Structures are given as structure tokens and as C-alpha cells.
Amino acid sequence: MKRILRALPAVIAVAALVVVPNVQAGASEVDTTVARADCGPGASPETGVQGQVPLADRESGRSAQGYSCNLELISRFQGQGQATVGASYGHCQYLGTIIPSALTAKVKGVNVIDMSDPANPRLSTSLVSPATLGGTWETLKVHEGRGLLAAVSVGPGTGGFFVSVYDVKTDCAKPRLLNGVLGTTLTIPGFFPGHEAAWSPDGRTYWTTGAGPGTIAALDMSNPVLPRVIFNGLTGLTNHGLGFSPDGNRAYVASAVPAGITIFDSSDIQSRKLFPRLRRIADTTWEDGGVTQHAIPFTRDGKPYYLAVDEFASGGARIVDISDERAPRVVRKLKLEINRPENMPLRAKDTAKNGIFGYEAHYCSLDRTVDPTTVACGWTQSGIRVFDIRDLMNPREIAYFNPPAQVGKRAELVNSAHAFVPGQPLSDAANGNVGDPAGYLGPVDMTADWCMSPPRLDGDRLWVNCDDNGAMLLRFTNGAYPRS
């Protein structure tokens, strides 16, 4: 008894210290609905609920024509397809790679597509350093201001060891490897994880995370000729994508399990301290979604928020108020109609044979981070979705483009992650959706593409890439964007 008494102060202290994560699961009163787009002339509207490619369309061949609303295709370079997250800069696109394409692709490495003449898009070159061959996953990222493109060799999912950084500013169609050894395409290995990556806003740091077990690293890119690891940490059970405050002093790190975002004070790394560490500020987790993908911080009328995107469980995207950064609050969610709970049976039927990802949000981008008006997302089998968020509490869809399904082209799209990974809708299993009929393990039926990259808003143009259709350049129509 004495011993218990002696331990009491510690136990009480711990009760104060043990932080119950800020679970927002019960926040179901937060509205998720997003009004449908009002499609002007030239549209090829969806035939089912918002975001859906109905089974009937998949069977009849209708999905091979695609669906569009206030967006038109002006250029496309399909090539060998692309993998997960690709990037774009200027008039060029960079297509991500998957592991086997290092062996099977005709043009190995990150294919560079020059769209300066949209009528004649062309493959200008391909990037073949160790990091860009065989599996870039979600590391292929451009720093717009510095005109740098970087990637990490992810391999099967949590690699690292090689990073490549290219100058794309001089000529986006002919990226120049900056950290090659003595002018070769070889680079020096280092110790850091790789699965996701992101640039700090000032472009001096390129951060990488490993999916598990929660590894995170920072690479100094002040001199891109010699990238240097300046931090290696372990911050959670699983780390996914990340975003930063404009000053680089806050990192918003996505957690796959549990779904959510952790805010860290990253100022030690930003200011290059000798013994840097990430200080945890707040965990926010939720259960009405899964495998949070990434977060983009922004401000509206001076008030700070982040937009967080879930990769699993039809979680869609959500807007989180961080005016009190120690107590983030989910204030709005964005889901397509197909993501609603009552539409799970439709999802199960439609996507039963089209791979592990269904109608899931994946990567979004904003038109700007101060008072953004528009968010554009790659929403996997729902294609590209664009929302007006001027009224944050009442977002509405303004345009979509779900590219033509590439049925029958599975074998030739050797660099498409979608075409490569067989099976059933794993991403929605938490909602009880494992495909209807369940248990399909065969090759994907290719009845809808997977769009998983962040689209880039550029005036009335939208640069996008999807796994099967490859690089595409879209244009808004009917004055949908930019709004006058």
C-alpha cells in the first residue's frame, strides 16, 4: 500500500500528461455534402450519383468515353501510363514510376512530357537516376519558386537511400540532375526514409517520410548539388504526406493509422539547430475516414485552417480550424455523393474488379494558400474534381473531368500503378466494402482510371495526370474558373 501511495503523485502527473488524442469521430454533425456542378454546354455529364462510374456504364463501354463538366481536354500524352503521384512545372509534366517499370518500360524512369504545343505533346526525355527508376510513389515533387524537382527511391513502399534533385527552371523539358556524381546519373546514398515527400515553403528543405514505422527525415537542399540529411526522426506509428506553414515552422504530418493529422513545431529543422527535434503540438484523429494522405495549411480572412485528405474509407477531404492549434476542430467535410454511407453498396458493385482503390480522394491542391477560392483534387476512380470554397462552410463543385477508361490497354500501360496492382477495393474495407461480388483477385478491369496526383491550377488551365491516361492538360469552360 505504501508503495502505491508513493507512486500516486507520479500516477496523477501522468494522468495530466497522457494526452487523449483529439478524436473527432463523433463530429458527424459536420456537413459533408457538396452541391453538384452546374454543367454548361459541351459537358458529358456523369450518369449516376456525383463521382460515380456506374456498373452499367462500365459494362456497356460508356465509361470509355469519360465524363466531363466545365472542363475540356486540350492535350494528352498517354505513353506508358504513370504511377500514383506525378508532377508538373511550366509546360512540362513528370510521370511517376512503379517498381517493375524499371525492367518492363520501353522508356524507363520518370518520363518528361513537353506540352508547350498542346496539339503535339511529346516525350522530351526520361530521368533515370537511382531515385527516379522503379518506384517514386508520392515523392516526386516540384518546388515552384526554385524550379527544383526531387524524388526518392521508394522501391516497394518505404525505401529511401537515394534522392535526386533536378533543375527544371532552366528548361522544364530537359531537367538537369544536380546531385549526380561527377556528371553521371549516379547519386550518393544516404540514410532517410521514402514514401512521401514535400518541400518546405522556402525550398531549402525536402522532407521525406516512410509509411511505417513513423519515420521522417529532412534533407537540406540549400545547395542541391549536395543534399544533406539534417534530421532523422520517428514520430508516430505511421507517417504519410505532409504540409508546412508558410514560415516552415509548423509541419502538418498525416497519419495513416489512426487517420488524422499531427501538428509539429518544426522550427528546429527550419533554423538548422545542431540537435533538432520535432515538438508535438496536437494530434487530431478521426474514424469516419482512413489513411490520411496529406494536409495543406491555408488562411481565410486571417484565420488559419488546414485541408486534410483521406486516401481510404471514403473519407474525402475535411477542413480543420486551427485558430487554437492545440485544439484543432473539424468544421467541414467534402465528400462526393458516391462517398456517402448509403452508397456503399453502389461502390462495392462498381469497383469490384478495378483494383485496391475505389472512389477515394487522394491529393488536392489550392489555387493559393491565402484566401483560397478553389480546391482541385485527384479523386481516384471519380477522376479530377474541382470545388469552389469561397464559402468555406458551403463548398460546391464547379467542374469535373473523369478521363476515358482505358479498357483493354492494361498490358501496354507498364508504368500505370492502377494497371499493375490487381484485386478488389481494399481502400473501402473499413466500411464493409470488399467488392460485390467479393474475393476478386484477378487483373483490374480498367473500367475507370485512377487519378491520384494533385492537379495544378494555372489560369484557365488545369495540369493533371492519371495512371492510365498519363499526362493531360485540361481547360475550364463556361467561365467555371477563374471566376471574374
Added chain:
Amino acid sequence: MSRMRMVMVAIALLVAGIAVGAAGGVLLAPAPQRPPAAPSLVDIGFSQDMIVHHQQALELAGLVRGRLGPSAATVAATIENSQQREIGLMQGWLSAWDAPQVSDTEPMAWMAGKHDHGDAEAPMPGLLSRAELDELAGLNGAELESRFIRLMIRHHTGGVEMATIAVREAALPQVRAQARLMVAEQRKEMGVLSGLLTAGAGR
């Protein structure tokens, strides 16, 4: 039975149940020395900080992978394996305790002044600076091996210091046991590494 009456009966049964349970508890409980099931500040702080410390050992071993002689390489691989396993264990504890994986306080707060900050600015005993890791990454051959051994010995010395406090002060028996195991295995590894250094490894 009126509603009020039902409530009264229910309360009576509940009170009786608690009394019987309490009596049974007193009679049947083994010794009263059962330690509290809750982790203390030391259990949590030690786990959070030791994950950071272990992660640097993994980095140290990762930086020299494939570049050491066979004996040193074996020790490096052993360290990587055991520390990776222990990181998973400590992450599991923190997760089960609903405690943050990363500490919100200054490193070593749980050691309450027992860390003497001997290593200039190192926030944890034996933690190496970025400059030291960078320097190691740039070395090769014999120089690399002896430098790696010296750095790992220093790193382990700090790890042992941290684990020793946990052996004495952690509240939970499994944490104390694991800390004891860390002391033993790291001391053993330091012994082997010192031996390699004496034997002129990498020369």
C-alpha cells in the same frame, strides 16, 4: 412494482454487489504490493526519448551499411535488429497507454536533473550531432570503421545511462525489465566494439 421501487431495488442490489465484491477483493486479493497499472512519467518519458535515441543508432548503422569489415558489420547488424525491435516495443507501449509517441516536454525531463549535459549541447546522453554523422558518412575504409565504433560506443554509453535510470525508477515492471535488458545488451555490444578497436579493426 412502481418505477421508484424498481430503482430503489436496483440501487440496493448494486450496493450489495459492490460490498460483496469489495469483501471478496479484500479476502481474495494476493498481496497488497501490486504495482499500479498506470505508467509513470518515467515510463512514458523513457520510452519516448529512447525511441529517439535508438533511431539515431539505426541511422549510425545505416550510414555504414555495406562499408564495414565482417566483424564490425555483424555487430552493426545486431544493434540494428535489436534496436529496431525495441523501438517497436516502445511504440506499442505508448500506443497502449494512449500516450503521445513524441514528447511535448524537453528531452530527458523524466530524468529530472540526472543527466549532466556532459556532451556540450546534446539534449540526451550520447546523442551525436549532425556534424558528427555527416563526418562519418564522408569517411571510408579503416577510418570509417574506427570512427563508427567510437561513435557507437559513445552513443551506447548514453543509452546505458538512460536505461539505468529507468531500471531504478520506472513504475511498470515490464519497462524496468526491458531497460535492464537494454543495459545488458548495450554493455555487451560496447565490449565487443571495444575489443574490435583494440584488435585494430579496420586497420
